[in-house]
Amino acid sequence: MFPKAELEATARALVAPGKGILAADESTGTIKKRFDTIHLESTPETRRAYRELLFTTDGVEEFISGVILYDETIRQQAQDGTPLPQVLSRRGIIPGIKVDKGAKDLAGFPGEKVTEGLDGLRERLAEYRELGARFAKWRAVIDIGDGIPTRTCIMANAHALARYAALCQEAGLVPIVEPEVLMDGSHDIERCAEVTEATLRAVFGELYEARVYLEGTLLKPNMVIAGKKCPRQASTQEVAEATVRILRRAVPAAVPGIVFLSGGQSPVQATENLNAMNAMGSHPWELSFSYGRALQEPVLQAWRGDPANVAAAQQAFYHRARCNSAARYGKYTPAMEEAAAPVA
Ligand code: 13P
Numbered sequence: 001m002f003p004k005a006e007l008e009a010t011a012r013a014l015v016a017p018g019k020g021i022l023a024a025d026e027s028t029g030t031i032k033k034r035f036d037t038i039h040l041e042s043t044p045e046t047r048r049a050y051r052e053l054l055f056t057t058d059g060v061e062e063f064i065s066g067v068i069l070y071d072e073t074i075r076q077q078a079q080d081g082t083p084l085p086q087v088l089s090r091r092g093i094i095p096g097i098k099v100d101k102g103a104k105d106l107a108g109f110p111g112e113k114v115t116e117g118l119d120g121l122r123e124r125l126a127e128y129r130e131l132g133a134r135f136a137k138w139r140a141v142i143d144i145g146d147g148i149p150t151r152t153c154i155m156a157n158a159h160a161l162a163r164y165a166a167l168c169q170e171a172g173l174v175p176i177v178e179p180e181v182l183m184d185g186s187h188d189i190e191r192c193a194e195v196t197e198a199t200l201r202a203v204f205g206e207l208y209e210a211r212v213y214l215e216g217t218l219l220k221p222n223m224v225i226a227g228k229k230c231p232r233q234a235s236t237q238e239v240a241e242a243t244v245r246i247l248r249r250a251v252p253a254a255v256p257g258i259v260f261l262s263g264g265q266s267p268v269q270a271t272e273n274l275n276a277m278n279a280m281g282s283h284p285w286e287l288s289f290s291y292g293r294a295l296q297e298p299v300l301q302a303w304r305g306d307p308a309n310v311a312a313a314q315q316a317f318y319h320r321a322r323c324n325s326a327a328r329y330g331k332y333t334p335a336m337e338e339a340a341a342p343v344a
Contacts, residue, residue, distance in 0.1 A: 002169040007216025008256070010134050010174045014094060014218060015257030015286035018325045019065035021176075023261070023292035024054055025098035025137060027070060034296070040305035048076045048084075053303065054296075055087050057314040063325035066094040066135060068176075068290070074131050085132035096135040096176070097128045099164070103141045112153040115140045118163055125171035135174035137220070137290075138164040142181045142199055144191060144227065149199075158202040162210035169213055176259065176290065178220035179203050183263050185227035189234040193224045193242050200250035214254040220290050221247070222263050223273055236269075240276035244283065253284035260287075262294030270294035271323045271332055279330030289324050 014021060026034060031050075032042040040046055051073050067088055074097055076084050085095040101117035115138065125136065140157035142149045161177050168175035181196045200221065207214065224242040226234050234242070247258060262270040270291055277287050289295075298320060303313035326332040 002213050002216065003172050004213055004216060006172060007169055007174055007213060010094065011216050011218055011256045014065045014135060014174065015259065015288045016065055017286075018328050019063060020289035020291070020324055020328065021066045021068060021096070021259055022054065022064050022295055022321075023068045023137075023290050024051060024073070024296070025068040025070045025096075026292065027098075027102070028072065031070075034300060035305070038300050038304045044072065044076075046305060047072065049307075050303070051076070051084060052078050052087070053310055053313055054299065054317060055084060055093075057317045057321075060318055060321050061091045061093050063321035064093055066096050068096040068098055068135075068137050069133070070098055074128065074133065083132070089132060094134050095132045096137060097131075097133040097173075098139075099124060099128070099136045099168075100138040103139070106153055106156060109148075109150055109153055111143060111145060111148055112150060113141050113143070114153065114156045115160055118160060118167075121164065121167050122171070125167060125173055129171055129173060133173060135176060135218075136164075136168050137176040137178060139178040139180055139220075142179060142195065144181065144185050144187045144195055149195060154199050154202045155206075158199070158206040161203055162206035162212060165207060165212045165217060166210045169216060174216055174218060175212070176218045176220045177203060177207070178261065180220075180261055180263060181222045183222065183225055183228055183265075186229035186231075187227040188230050188232060189224060189226040189238060189242055192222075192226065193246050196222060196224055197246040197250050200246070204250060204252060214252055215256060217255055219251060219255055219258045220261055221258065223260055223265070225265070225273075228264065236272050236276045239273050240280060243273075244277055244280060248284070251285065255285050257286035257288055259290035262289075262291040265294060267294045267297055267320055268337065271320075271327050274324065275327035275330055275332040278328060286328075288328055291324065295320050295324070
């Protein structure tokens with residue numbers, strides 16, 4: 001029914017040793033927020049120039065296995081006319097695509113959301129495959145607060161993720177299943193662990209019911225971490241141990257890889273946490289990254305929309321990708337940051 005061998009080969013290539021994913025699938029609204037931080041107007045052309053800068057960074061294919069694109073980007077071309085997905089695939093980087101239509105208010109459950117986008121998804125996936133995509137992403141968000149999340153919210157999101165994943169596999173695309181427990185709020189690390197474990201158990205229950213082929217799937221979870229406003233922030237070691245503990249309970253070993261989101265952690269923190277987990281020893285799955293902000297923040301700061309800064313921005317991207325690649329082996333050290341400080 002599903003092209004199992006191809007799905008598994010793609011999933012494994014995305015978590016190949018030393019490699020991880022760049023999430024560059026910001027919607028038009030989100031990329032505008034990112035460009036606002038550098039006082040750059042968001043237009044189709046500035047967005048195109050920025051994505052081309054990322055995708056043409058020399059040598060980054062050593063550390064980056066795949067890039068998640070947005071609908072606009074998968075249809076854009078580099079300056080020389082090459083479609084952006086082909087810019088990636090020619091360098092051995094696998095193009096992917098965000099296919100959800102965003103988290104909308106869950107009726108009857110104030111403060112909670114459910115991700116939409118299942119209607120017409122089969123047809124959209126077929127088109128994205130034609131355009132070169134070999135994997136996809138769907139993000140569900142679970143917020144922690146007073147009396148939330150509810151079981152209803154967790155189940156609604158888990159069910160949608162499972163229906164999305166099955167449609168992807170039918171179309172020959174590896175589904176990245178992303179249930180993100182947000183780090184906004186003042187909850188402690190224990191509460192994050194409890195909610196993340198409950199969410200992941202629900203998600204894998206639904207994936208099973210939907211007959212999703214786990215060997216051809218990747219999981220993109222949050223790390224287990226205290227809320228941003230929690231007075232007690234956990235150490236790197238605590239985050240690593242708590243995250244691995246609940247992943248071992250909830251994620252079947254058939255899943256080839258777990259590719260974390262950065263979710264608002266600083267770039268260095270996201271690298272350190274991934275490094276600590278991989279330094280703990282071998283795990284049933286590859287532990288890798290699918291970072292958006294943690295890979296891109298320093299790039300945007302170096303670029304600021306000025307063509308004269310493209311080389312410095314690419315250097316910043318190369319550097320963060322290299323640090324996260326080292327973290328895949330538990331071999332990242334703070335000295336790597338100094339060694340490669342950008343020439344001002
Ligand atoms: P962050 O790493 O910035 O959380 O983005 C990853 C992502 O793709 C969220 O859906």
